[in-house]
Amino acid sequence: MLKLRNEIPDKNNVKSPVLLLNQNYQPLNICTARRAISLMGLGKAEPIINSSRNIRSATTSLPLPSVIRLYYMVKIPTTNRRLSRQALFFRDKFTCQYCSKKTKQLTIDHVIPRSKGGLHVWENVVSACADCNHKKAGLTLRESELKLKASPKSPSPNPYYIFQHRNIAEEWKPFIPWEA
Ligand SMILES: [Zn+2]
Structure with a gap:
């Protein structure tokens, strides 16, 4: 386990964005590499895809995660999304x-x-x-005389909302339906 708190982490890489997947592989959030490594260190998540870069501390070097998956299911809260x-x-x-x-x-x-x-x-x-x-x-x-594909609904729990205004890494695309 990499203890970032007690060592000197690679400053650029600890803030790299990491796609956090729910247990069922649905995108849940985008977190920092620091948080991703901490989740894995606590045994709460596993690496799914590593980037080609490494993350270094004073004593260790680990592959920098790009996509990780939680070992447990997180219930996504239902919120009424503002219409934009x-x-x-x-x-x-x-x-x-x-x-x-x-x-x-x-x-x-x-x-x-x-x-x-x-x-x-x-x-x-x-x-x-x-x-x-x-x-x-x-x-x-x-x-x-036009036909709708489906009746429009409020987009309650929409996991894909997290990708708004974000750069989407190449290796994240398989987890995002409209990019597939
Ligand atoms: Zn059209």
Whole structure:
């Protein structure tokens, strides 16, 4: 076990981001290498993928972890996510909910148009590509003859939320569905 507290750790590497997986391999959080090594040292997690770099202390050198997995299951708290463009696109995995096209050029579509009294709530918004948004415009589903892939829902426990605004390491991608 590497005791970082009592030794001089490699300053750059202890802060490297590490993807922390739940017992079932679902992404749980992004932590620092220091925390990852501590979790493994306590017997709470195992390394899944190491980076090509090493982490050094005064007396030891270990492979720097990139992905680790907990030996136990953590229940992800259910929270009501604030509705934002980014959070919506993440919920819909950057996929147009009408034509299934995957794109980063998405717009927010109100299933029941706001002009017809539709609310700006999770259950009434979907990600739409520019073409579908243009077809749908101020029309209802029936009027537009477009079909939804699924009824929109509040994105309660969404483990993928943690990747917002983060650089995603190459070796993390197999654990993130829309990157696969
Ligand atoms: Zn579309």
